[in-house]
Each structure stands twice: as C-alpha cells, then as structure tokens.
Amino acid sequence: MTVVNNGGTHLSGPVLVIGTGLLGTSIGLGLRRRGIDVVLSDISPSTQAVAQDIGAGRAIAEAGPDFAPELVVVAAPPDVTGTLVLDALATYPAAVVVDIASVKDAVLAEVRKQSDDAALSRYVGTHPMAGREKSGPVAARAELFTSMPWVICAAAESAPQSVRIAEALAIDLGAVVARMSPEEHDQSVAVISHLPQVLSSLLASRLQDTPAHALSLAGNGLRDVTRIAASDPRLWVQILSANAGRLVEILYGVREDLNRLIGTLENPLGEGARLDMAQLMSEGNIGQARIPGKHGTPPEAFAKLTVLVDDVPGQIARLLTEIGDTGINLEDLRLEHSPERQVGMAEVSVLPGKRHELTDFLTSRGWKVVQ
Amino acid sequence: MTVVNNGGTHLSGPVLVIGTGLLGTSIGLGLRRRGIDVVLSDISPSTQAVAQDIGAGRAIAEAGPDFAPELVVVAAPPDVTGTLVLDALATYPAAVVVDIASVKDAVLAEVRKQSDDAALSRYVGTHPMAGREKSGPVAARAELFTSMPWVICAAAESAPQSVRIAEALAIDLGAVVARMSPEEHDQSVAVISHLPQVLSSLLASRLQDTPAHALSLAGNGLRDVTRIAASDPRLWVQILSANAGRLVEILYGVREDLNRLIGTLENPLGEGARLDMAQLMSEGNIGQARIPGKHGTPPEAFAKLTVLVDDVPGQIARLLTEIGDTGINLEDLRLEHSPERQVGMAEVSVLPGKRHELTDFLTSRGWKVVQ
Structure with a gap:
C-alpha cells in the first residue's frame, strides 16, 4: 500500500472488488483502464464470469494464497454489506476496506459492533452518487462515475491514510469527492434520493388502472415525474429499510401537507381553501428553485x-x-x-x-x- | 362562417381571442401565420397591447360595430371562463364559441345553467395539452400547439358544425385532435396532469429547509421529479379547485399507499414490512411502464x-x-x-x-x- 504522487494519493493496486453488479463491475472497468490490477469476487459464479469477460478484472480463484490487496471494495446489496466488510477486514489485515452502499449509518453501526479499533481504522464508508435504471454487470461502464459526486463518510475511527485511499478510489474513477458524516449523508439522501423515489412510485402506482385514452394525453410532466419509478424494487426495499427512520420523519411532513391539501379539495369553496392551496404550490416553487443547476451553477443559471x-x-x-x-x-x-x-x-x-x-x-x- | 375545403373544415375568420396570455396570444400568432384575421381582447390594456405588438392580431376597439366573428376563443383563467363564454354567446349570435380552460365539466355546467339550446349549440369546450412554465404574451409562440394533443369535448347540445369549427381551430394550429366527453377529460387530466403537479409540489416543498450540502448531491432524479413544481400557483389554484372532486378521490388512494408505506418504515423489521415495500415499488414499475412513448409509440419503444x-x-x-x-x-x-x-x-x-x-x-x- 503506497502513496503515489505527492500532489495527491492515487491507487496502486491490487484492488479486490466484492460484488460484480452494475457498480462493482463499473469500478473494475474504470480501474483496469488506469492499469490497476483488479481482482473480482461474486457470490454468483456466472455474474462474476460476465464481469471478467467484459474486462473488469481477473478471478479471485487465480489470486493465490498470498494475495494482499491494497483496497477492498465491497459493492454488494446494502443487506449483506456489513457482513462482507467484516469478512474483508478479517481476511485482508493490511487492506483498506470501503463499501459503496447507498446508506451509511447502519453499515457503520454493524461494522463498529464487531470490530476492534485496529480493524475499524481501516474501514471507510462511501457512496458514489451514480447509477442507472438498469442493473447487472452487462450494464456497467468505466465512465459511470465520471463527474458525479462520490460521498466519503469517514468515521471517527477511520485512519487518515484509509480516508486518503478511499478518496483516491473516487478520484481515480473521475468522480468529485464530497465529505460528509454518515449521519449527514443518510439525512441528505433521505431527502434528495429516497423521497423522490417513493413519491415517484406512489404516483406511478396510480397509473395501473388509468384508461389508455387518458395516458395518451401524457406530456413531459408526467414522464419526468415517473421516470425513476422504473427502478428495481429489490434494491430499493433494502435502501428504504436501512434509512427508514430518517425517511419516515420526512414522510410525516408530506402526509401533513397531503392532508391539508385533501382538506381544501374536499371543500374547495370553504374559507381559506384557496389560500391554503396557493400556499402549498408556492412552497413547491420555493423548494424547487433551491436545487442547484448542472456544473454546480446556481439554479436557473442558463x-x-x-x-x-x-x-x-x-x-x-x-x-x-x-x-x-x-x-x-x-x-x-x-x-x-x-x-x-x-x-x-x-x-x-x-x-x-x-x-x-x-x-x-x-x-x-x-x-x-x-x- | 363557411366551410373551406371538402376534405376537412378550416377556419375562414375573423377569429376573436378573448384573453391574451400565453395561450391566447399563441393562438393569435398561429392563426395570423395562416393569414386569418384575428381580433384581440384582454381585460388588461397593456397585456393586449403586447399581444398586438408581437403580431397576434388587431385590437377589438378597431373592429367596428358590425364585427361578426366566425369563432370566439375564450382563453382566460378557469375562474372567469364560464362568464366570458356566456357573454360571447350573447354578444356574437352567429359565432361558434370555444374555451380552452384546463377543466371542462365545471365550465360546461356553468354555461348550461344560463343558456338556451340555441346558444348552447354554438358552444364547444376544448383543451389544448400545451403550455410552458412561463406565462404571459411575451412567452407566446405560434408553434406552441404543433403536434400536441388538443382535446375537443363536445356536449350533447353542441351542433355538429360547431364541433367542426372547434376542431378546425386545433387542426389549423397543427395540433392533434382527441375527442372526449367533458367527464372523461376531467378524469384523465386529474390523473395525468393534476396528480403529478400536486406530488411534484409536495416533494419540492420539502426542499425549503434542506441544507445546501444535501442539495449539491442532487441528480437528474430529483430534478426530473420537481421540474413542474415551478408552475404558477395562481393558475393551479383555479385548476385544482375546479377539478377538486375528481382529484381528491385519487389522492385518497395516494394517502392510503403513503400510510401503508409509513407503517412499514416505522417498523421495518416487522412481519410483512419488506413485502409491503416491494409491492409498492412494483406497482410503481407497472404503472410507469404503461405511459406511452413519444410519437405515440409503445412504452420503451426506443x-x-x-x-x-x-x-x-x-x-x-x-x-x-x-x-x-x-x-x-x-x-x-x-x-x-x-x-x-x-x-x-x-x-x-x-x-x-x-x-x-x-x-x-x-x-x-x-x-x-x-x-
């Protein structure tokens, strides 16, 4: 495990990627393109074989008994991430271990509970803000992380050198590092990722019985609001479960607003009904205007x-x-x-x-x- | 009022457009481009002057006492549409009168209540499925309706010739005619337009107090779901009020699903919680997949x-x-x-x-x- 380049840490390899789905395989492809030795492992031999075939790395079985990776990337579903991180910390006592699950607090808690300080100092939770509606190694691409934020959630116990290695992974794959505590991260994604997912699904669910003549009038508005409702339910169940406490607090607020709106619609001529509706729509205006533009520019910069x-x-x-x-x-x-x-x-x-x-x-x- | 072209009715003019906001001015511009005489009227002299200046038509004051339009288009906010339609039917006894409000049943009910059969035979409710997040005559464009659906909601009392004139308006502006009853129309837009608007606003409203570091992680998902939350609250209050009964029935379903989801998130390890979450996400998948693609192609055709x-x-x-x-x-x-x-x-x-x-x-x- 060496630090290349005084201007910043880069990875030397080898890197072990555990889990060769969309993200793990994309990481392998991106690192291989930089000439880094990548070793792949997946619980499904056929999934791992596909990742190898498209050039994301070589098989763990060929790595030999003395295999000592610089970095282990656990790229598995949130449910099994904690266990796989613990295994990796025990199996590779010289390696930094990172995971890339979309929730960070629950994984850290699980790792903390079963690790000593030495092991914990080698663990860093991370979350690349990249993905696709498709999944699996076939959908992988080396450039998946290019220009996207990659959140690095160092714990109090993480060693500075471990954090540098974790950040080097993000930087070497072309991502933009964002540093947050696990709590800040989970609170952030509850609002900007989990909430939109849930509301998009709730809306799209209503279209199950909508007559075709109504759907034929659909414009870009409906298409945009429902696009992410096409996402994978199995993955999302794990994400929502692991961040349930934070998400549900936000949904209480949504329910309150929804009840307020339903009240005005049940009695649209009632006193204050129109003012309440206008208030709700205006609050939406204000919130929407706060979303930054692309390139980190101010909203509506173009x-x-x-x-x-x-x-x-x-x-x-x-x-x-x-x-x-x-x-x-x-x-x-x-x-x-x-x-x-x-x-x-x-x-x-x-x-x-x-x-x-x-x-x-x-x-x-x-x-x-x-x- | 003559029928041009045996293959289909086209407008001859003159056409009176009452209300020179985004839609009324766009209609004027589009008809002027076809060489049709357009006369403009707006309660705001300055709004009307802008519409005239950009070439959408000439002023009603110049039209003279014998002015007898072939067609009157009421392009005013939903709140005042009924009254303006009734005025137009009385003032121009030879004209067909159409409105373009986003809700149709309430307007028809109001017109019906105060018209005799002869007047009613000249009225046709319509709704062009076009618009922009911007409003006012300056945002108008002759091509606003090009290729967009334009719903024609003939009432039982509408004369066939009145319906042909209403359809000629849509066709002459390049739109695609969709025929529906006022009830079918209002039910359709409640799902495909009013529901997405409301859920987008409810979501965006939650972003009012979101820290900037969280918003900096926002991806296309959040941007897409909240885009229409930028829409004009004044207009939407009128639309939601006028279709309150239909929309609220759909929102009861959303609330039921939301409560179900909140229940699973409050107790994510509880029996059946994950199955319930997966069910909700899968229902979203099913609904989303039913939205037709562009060009009327099947979903996911590209x-x-x-x-x-x-x-x-x-x-x-x-x-x-x-x-x-x-x-x-x-x-x-x-x-x-x-x-x-x-x-x-x-x-x-x-x-x-x-x-x-x-x-x-x-x-x-x-x-x-x-x-």
Missing part, C-alpha cells in the same frame, strides 16, 4: 431558447453544428415532440449572456427560434 | 445508447452530425453532466433495430459508446 426542428435525420445535428460554429457552448438540450406528428422543438440551454447572440445567429440561418 | 462527450463547443454537434450521416433518426437525446466537471454523457434514443448499427458506427469513428 438561458433557454426553443428552436423548431423537423423530425428527420440530420436536422438536430445541423442545428447543433451551426451552434457549434458560433463557439457558444451548449449547456443542455431537450427534445420535445409528441404523438403522431413529425415536427418537434429543441430546447437549447446556453449561458444567459449568449442568448441574444445565438438567437440572432440562428434566425439569420433560417431557423425558427420560438422564444 | 433503444438507448450512451456516448461520452467532452463538454466543449461543437462536440455534441459533431456527434449528431455523424449520427445524421448514417441516416438513422434520432428519437430523443438527453445530456447528463454534473457539478464541477466538464465531461458528460449523451443518451441517444433510436429505434431498437438501429442500435447495433449505430453503436458499431460511432465506435469506428472513435466515440466511446458506454452501453
């Missing part, structure tokens, strides 16, 4: 313009080529088009100072810029 | 591939130019990148049969296709 495009091959490309010619950077792009017709709108986001220039330019090239 | 791009001017354009060169149509595109880093992912949707071909092609051109 100006948007909408351009009409024919939905034929090459149209969007031609538009973006011409935008590229101006040297103005495209910050975001959304396409909008709807059933049966072949004309759509491209919503282009740029820095506010560039909006006027781009509008003039595109109009001069014959594009219809419609706000 | 194959997605993710391509790594540097976030510098011209990169996305170059990618899309090369996709365009293949002749493969781009069905959707989403960009993903996150705080502090300048590398992102472009998620490209194409017809499933084209996925393999496109992946091979892009790889051969040096792009990193990462699943």
